[in-house]
Structures are given as C-alpha cells and as structure tokens.
Amino acid sequence: MIEDTMTLLSLLGRIMRYFLLRPETLFLLCISLALWSYFFHTDEVKTIVKSSRDAVNMVKGKVAEMMQNDRLGGLNVLDAEFSKTWDFKNNNVAVYSIQGRRDHMEDRFEAAADYVKAHLPESLRQQLLSYEREKRESVSSYLSILEQRILAVDRDMVDKLSANHDEAGTTCLVALLSDRELTVANVGDSRGVLCDKDGNAVALSHDHKPYQLKERKRIKRAGGFISFNGSWRVQGILAMSRSLGDYPLKNLNVVIPDPDVLTFDLDKLQPEFMILASDGLWDAFSNEEAVRFVRERLDEPHYGAKSIVLQSFYRGCPDNITVMVVKFKSGPVGSKAEE
Template sequence: MTLVSVVSRFIRLYVLSTEMMILVAFIFLLYNFIPYIPLWKFMRSARVKMQVKLSGQNGTVPNGKKIGVEKTIDSVFEDKERASWELKGENVGVFAIQGRRPHMEDRFNVVSDLENTGTSIYGMFDGHGGEFAAEFVEKTLVKSLMVRLLQAENGHTVDSAGRMLTDQVLEVDRQLLQIARSTMPVEISGTTSLVAMVRNSTLTVANTGDSRGVICDKYGKMIPLSFDHKPHQIKERLRIQQAGGFISFNGVWRVGGVLATSRAMGDLPLKDKHFLIADPDILTFDLDELDPKFMILATDGLWDYFSNEEAVEFVSERLSEPHFGAKSLVLQAYYRGSLDNITVMVVDFHNNRTSQYNKKSR
C-alpha cells in the first residue's frame, strides 16, 4: 500500500466522515453565536464592570462636536484614549462614548426652538466604514432642514413635515454620493439617519437605518417612534433580491455580506448597485394626545443590549439626572458588553422651562 493510498484512505475515513463534518459545523456555529448567548453576555458584562472605569467630562457641545477624551481599560482593546461627547441642555441631554470601537463614528445634532418658531430638530447619525458620511449628513441635513423650515415660516413653502424630511434626506444622500464619486480613493462610508422634528404639537420622525427612537407616554408606556431597517425583513429582502443583490448571515444578516442595515445614506458601492436605498420611513404623532414624558433617540450600540421597554423604564427612574438619564443608559449598555459606539439622546417634554412644545400647546 503506497503512502498516497494510505493518506487518501485516512481522509475518507476520518477527515470527510459524517461525524467530522458535524463537529466542524458545530464549532462554526458555536464561534458565530457565542457572543449572543445570555450566559456569555453576563460573564462578559461582569468582567467589563471590573475592568472599566469611565470618568465623565464637564464640557458641553451644541451639535455633536468632540469635547474631550476618557480612558477605558478593556480586554478587547489596548488602553487608549477614547472619545466622549456630551450635551446638557435644559430639556435635552446627550451622552456618547466611542466604546470598544477603534473609531468614533456616531454623530448627533440638536436645534432647540429654531429662530423662536417653536420648532425643534433632534438628529442621530450612526456612521460605518468611516466618519465622513455621518459628519457630512449631521451638518448638511440639519442645516437644510433649518432653511426649509424658515422658508415655510415665511410662507415660501407649504410642504408637510413628512414631505420636507423625505425630500431633504434624499437630497443630502444625492449630494453625499456625488462627493463620494469625486474623491480619490472613492469615499465608501455610510450612515444611518434618525431625525425627530417637533413642530407646533406634532412630532414627525424620519428613519433610515437601524438607529431607533422611542417615547414614554403620559401613562409611562413605551411607544416606538421608528422601526429598524434590517436585511432579513421580507420587504427589504425582496427589494434587495429584485435588484440582483443577496443577503447572508455573518453574526447578523448583511446586505451583500457586508452591511447590517438595509437602508442608509452614502455607501456608494451598494447604492450604485441599487442594493441599498436612503428612503426614510415617516411616522407622525400628536403630542397633545400622547402628552409624552420623554423621548429617547439612540444608535444601535444601545439597542443591541436594551429592549425598547427596558430603556424607557431605565430612563423613567433617572430623569432628575443632569443628562436626564442618557449618560447612565450609555454606561449601562457599555457595562453589559456593547461592542459598538453608543450615543443616547433624551428629550424631557415635561420640562416647562424650555420645552417649546409645552409653551405653545398648553
């Protein structure tokens, strides 16, 4: 018997055996799913609590600019400086940390009582593949909305809030893609977009991607303000497949095996193939009817470790804090093991000192 025949026999009997294939498949599944097992999350969270100390910064930021750094000690990354951003307004609090990611790609923006019109804008943007898209959208989208709103106040436009938000999201996405094509190398970054506009007694929310908003109504119940755009959802999957694309599972379902959200702004390679769209979903709420206590807008670094109901309950007990519970919520998500950037914004609707909604409708 030759060496080749011996090796061939060994491979057939052992390497290509049914038992070996089952073992390999089991190891593959275990490797991919162990981060989502509750016991694993608990053990990782406990370890992080012992290893991590986050010290707050006292600076403020009007529209999501970097104000300082914090040091974290983490078993995943080496000790390094991490970005920490915050905003402490009279009826809105924001806190954001880079967390365990090598770069901070979250951005946010707040415009309170635009030019004394009683209109406020709250934006949350979670970048991926780089910071450029989130930075560009945060600045350009909010600025363009401010211009449209002031034109409406002066009688130059009569668009509804939903139409206005949709038009501006798509226009800013067009501008972003145009810039991306003109850069060398080609800019491939993208971002989610979650914008909440309070105008008179109406709250209008435009969502593209998987950042998420919730509201706490007068009874203390959670009401979702947006629904995530995920590749495995039937409507999204069919649209992607009809465009010639595919989705695959790699820890989570991804468009083309790459992106974990099925809608986003930017992302030139996927957008050019029509696998991805920027069209926002629009939801409208009557604030007089809801009489809400507060609103939470956050990137998915929070929602990976908090359910909607858990987040509302958590903040309900911490509204008296300087950030209206936003900072505590961010740190708790970090302690639970979140691997992403985490940004949380809390808007206190019952703060009569500055809430334009309360001033104008009560």
C-alpha cells in the first residue's frame, strides 16, 4: 500500500515537472506574472484586492451568523428585528419600513432624519409656491430651488446639531413631480429608480460612495482619506461621501451636502411607477431586479413595497430597509401621479 502511494506521488511529480519546465509553460507563467505586476503594482490596488477578499469572508460569516440566530431565536428574533415597523399608504403612494437586523432604526427615528422631515418639505413648499406666482419674472427653476433648499436645511441642521454635539447625519432623496417633468435630487446613498412604459429600469439618482473616483479625488484634495472597515468609509467612519448633518466630517470638508439634481421627461418615459428607497434595499436588489419584483406586485395593498422590504430582509440584508413606491397613470400628454 505504501509503495503504491509512493509510486503515485512519484508519477504526479514527474508530470508536474514535465509541464512546468516546458518552454511554453514558463513563457505563459512569465507573461502572467508581468501582467499581474503591471495591473496590481500600486499599494492602493493591492489594498483594494486584499480588502475585497476580507469583505467577502466577512459577509459570509455575517450571513451564516444571522441564519444561525434566526434558527435558534425563532419568533423572538424576528419580533426584535421588526420591533420598529412603519408603513403608510395614501392613494398612489405606499411606504414600508423596518428596523431589520440593526440595533437602531436610523432610516426614520434619528435626529438628522427627523430634522430634515420637519423642515425640508415645508421650506420647499413655500419656495415652490413663490416660484409659481412669479414664474414669468423668476430666474429660478425646480433644479435650483431643490439645490438651494437642501443646502440651506443642511446649514441650519449642522448649526443646531453641532451646538448639541449631535453627530447624526442622513441621506436625502427628493422627487418633484410636475405635469411633464420629474426632478430628482439626491444626497448620499438612498436611490431612486423608475419603471418606464416598457418595463425598463431607469436610474433616477446615483449613489455617493467614497470609493468612486470622483468622490475619492475630492476627499483626498480636502486632506481626507478612505479606508475599508466592512465597507469603504470616509475617515474610516462614514460609508457615504455626501450627507446632511455629520458635522465633524462636514467641518473637515471631506463630506459635503451638495445634491446631484436630474430631470426626466415624463412624456418620453411614460412611467408605470418609481421606487425611492434607502440603501438597505439596494444591498439586496439591483435596479433591474427591484423593478421586476415590484412590477409583478403592483396590485398588492402596498404596491409591492412591503413585499420587497421583507424579501430584502430574508435575503440577509443587515441594514434598516425603507421603500416608497409611487404609481403613475398614463395620460394623453404623458404620465403623472394618480390623484
């Protein structure tokens, strides 16, 4: 038996030496090493590769841990994870929100989110009313109004929260609907997606993440840095590069409140619905998956919002999850929200 094993090992050794020492094999090996050295010679890329491996291992461990906890805890675990559930439905709009596996509900029950909820809608309403009255003489637009109001709310909030040493921050995603146009402003990593007349997913916003080249360069110019700790974070702290609030990072100018504002032609898109959601949903769904999933469930009481939130949770999302679905109806001049 031992002799047979030794013979087999010897044979394998000869085969490996034969292939490894062949000129074409050595040539391919040298080319591979040269390409690897060329593409991955910088410390930054080496760090990204290593951190990505660490991230994969960490996610695997977290998912396994959550699945084990769900099995062991049964209904008690689910009760705790759904302890802060919030929902809303009115005509063509439905919202569903859960705390999920987070220790706290930050999507809604948090100082920065509460401040923006209390001040931004009313501020926008007043400015829009003034704009509509003076439209002919005004040089403003929906785009500039959204940008001005968001920046103003951030300034006021930073002043107030920093006085109380409250470091809270929040994302901001606003969709403004007129007869023929949809204007969307975004700060942070909440995201909007629209389903057009053909069922295609149309991105309404783009996440502000620290690893994006534009954001990374801006942070570096401001004297900041990003590092990996479960996700890429500004100064090793914040997992998004723009936000409202977060005054310590705002004072360093490494995190900014500047919104991206995009406009969309409703006559051209003739949308069926749009999804506005916190990053918890997008940890579990791509834009296309989310549109397909909700489109099949528009007849449900929450227009699919509740179903996709729960599905995100069951897929292992570790974050708070909040989803708003807005249904549209087609008209002779395009699409508008149902009255």
